[in-house]
Amino acid sequence: MIIGVVIGNVWATKKEDKLQGLKLMVVQRIDPADGARHESLVAADRVGAGIGEQVLVVTGSTARKALSLDDDIPMDAAIVGILDEIELTKGL
Amino acid sequence: MIIGVVIGNVWATKKEDKLQGLKLMVVQRIDPADGARHESLVAADRVGAGIGEQVLVVTGSTARKALSLDDDIPMDAAIVGILDEIELTKGL
Amino acid sequence: MIIGVVIGNVWATKKEDKLQGLKLMVVQRIDPADGARHESLVAADRVGAGIGEQVLVVTGSTARKALSLDDDIPMDAAIVGILDEIELTKGL
Amino acid sequence: MIIGVVIGNVWATKKEDKLQGLKLMVVQRIDPADGARHESLVAADRVGAGIGEQVLVVTGSTARKALSLDDDIPMDAAIVGILDEIELTKGL
Amino acid sequence: MIIGVVIGNVWATKKEDKLQGLKLMVVQRIDPADGARHESLVAADRVGAGIGEQVLVVTGSTARKALSLDDDIPMDAAIVGILDEIELTKGL
Numbered sequence: 001m002i003i004g005v006v007i008g009n010v011w012a013t014k015k016e017d018k019l020q021g022l023k024l025m026v027v028q029r030i031d032p033a034d035g036a037r038h039e040s041l042v043a044a045d046r047v048g049a050g051i052g053e054q055v056l057v058v059t060g061s062t063a064r065k066a067l068s069l070d071d072d073i074p075m076d077a078a079i080v081g082i083l084d085e086i087e088l089t090k091g092l
Numbered sequence: 093m094i095i096g097v098v099i100g101n102v103w104a105t106k107k108e109d110k111l112q113g114l115k116l117m118v119v120q121r122i123d124p125a126d127g128a129r130h131e132s133l134v135a136a137d138r139v140g141a142g143i144g145e146q147v148l149v150v151t152g153s154t155a156r157k158a159l160s161l162d163d164d165i166p167m168d169a170a171i172v173g174i175l176d177e178i179e180l181t182k183g184l
Numbered sequence: 185m186i187i188g189v190v191i192g193n194v195w196a197t198k199k200e201d202k203l204q205g206l207k208l209m210v211v212q213r214i215d216p217a218d219g220a221r222h223e224s225l226v227a228a229d230r231v232g233a234g235i236g237e238q239v240l241v242v243t244g245s246t247a248r249k250a251l252s253l254d255d256d257i258p259m260d261a262a263i264v265g266i267l268d269e270i271e272l273t274k275g276l
Numbered sequence: 277m278i279i280g281v282v283i284g285n286v287w288a289t290k291k292e293d294k295l296q297g298l299k300l301m302v303v304q305r306i307d308p309a310d311g312a313r314h315e316s317l318v319a320a321d322r323v324g325a326g327i328g329e330q331v332l333v334v335t336g337s338t339a340r341k342a343l344s345l346d347d348d349i350p351m352d353a354a355i356v357g358i359l360d361e362i363e364l365t366k367g368l
Numbered sequence: 369m370i371i372g373v374v375i376g377n378v379w380a381t382k383k384e385d386k387l388q389g390l391k392l393m394v395v396q397r398i399d400p401a402d403g404a405r406h407e408s409l410v411a412a413d414r415v416g417a418g419i420g421e422q423v424l425v426v427t428g429s430t431a432r433k434a435l436s437l438d439d440d441i442p443m444d445a446a447i448v449g450i451l452d453e454i455e456l457t458k459g460l
Binding site: 360 | 373374375376377378379380381382383384387392394396405407408409410411419420428429431432439440441442443444445
Binding site for chain 2: 010012013019042071
């Protein structure tokens with residue numbers, strides 16, 4: 001999974017029926033090793049994440065597994081956790 | 093999912109039978125954090141997207157899920173929404 | 185899917201049994217937005233593509249779906265169409 | 277699979293139920309050819325890896341296979357081995 | 369699939385049970401278009417590849433399909449062929 005910061009929301013009226021009801025958020029990837037910001041993507045929130053929070057995001061088929069037991073929601077990124085703390089050892 | 097802008101159409105007469113009838117569009121990825129343009133790909137349109145519109149695109153096995161209940165269309169990118177609005181918080 | 189140009193052929197005598205009979209071609213990715221050339225990969229041809237032709241390529245589990253109803257051929261890239269025409273709108 | 281070094285731990289109280297009990301570690305990818313450090317990701321540890329150890333990491337649907345026979349844990353990266361030795365031949 | 373050169377071996381005593389018996393090799397990706405070397409990864413050898421040989425590698429869920437009929441080995445890269453010859457047409 002990747003770590004990112006939630007930087008915004010996305011709205012789309014015209015969309016796949018099975019995407020109805022998902023909260024779509026823009027997440028910018030952060031590399032924990034150096035704090036650098038990278039690409040942004042749109043992920044469906046599963047855990048009540050708010051703007052500015054650091055989150056854990058899964059992608060690909062794993063996001064579908066997170067979003068539905070039936071694996072039938074056409075969404076390929078999901079926020080599955082809110083980061084409390086990250087502890088890094090320097091110099092490794 | 094990624095955000096992109098629809099910049100064109102693609103035609104292929106000679107192709108897999110199961111791709112018949114799909115509307116194939118060229119989508120250029122946009123990073124919402126800074127608006128930068130990135131790589132382009134070909135995606136099947138599911139929502140009536142037009143040239144110049146910003147869209148939501150899923151890739152990989154998730155695109156197959158979007159395109160067919162039977163998961164049997166050999167296509168790995170699908171436009172699943174048309175972007176109405178994106179709201180970003182700066183400085184996060 | 186990506187767009188690429190077929191630039192060569194690949195032969196491998198010693199290989200997985202289930203790859204026997206596949207025509208393996210080298211495809212170099214082209215970004216349709218600017219025509220730039222990118223990385224090359226090896227894809228199994230499904231549509232009779234020839235050297236120098238521009239083609240549509242699917243990757244990952246979708247390539248397996250294209251190559252076999254039983255989803256059991258260990259191949260992760262497939263040429264599924266030959267490009268007739270690409271129509272781009274500039275300045276979007 | 278990729279090779280990486282474990283550089284830290286991650287804690288998230290608020291998360292998907294099915295992620296409970298996983299040990300989440302930050303792994304920075306190392307390219308074995310030249311030892312260069314690359315992007316970092318969060319992986320679930322399966323083998324008792326410690327900080328500073330070099331590990332083998334699988335990603336995508338394969339991580340789910342590693343973590344559960346039922347393939348139902350929404351996690352897309354897993355540490356599946358601890359590197360004892362890597363033997364490289366130079367000049368190839 | 370990608371083309372790479374086998375540059376080394378990897379040993380891990382402590383690992384997932386289902387990885388026991390796999391021969392793990394370090395493969396450095398080569399772009400056939402220009403011969404440039406790129407990132408390296410660890411792949412399970414299926415075809416008796418040796419150090420210095422150029423090989424065909426599949427990744428992701430396709431590697432699992434190559435390694436086991438039951439799709440239950442947690443490995444995401446497999447060497448599935450040894451390159452005999454690659455024929456490229458210049459100037460395309």
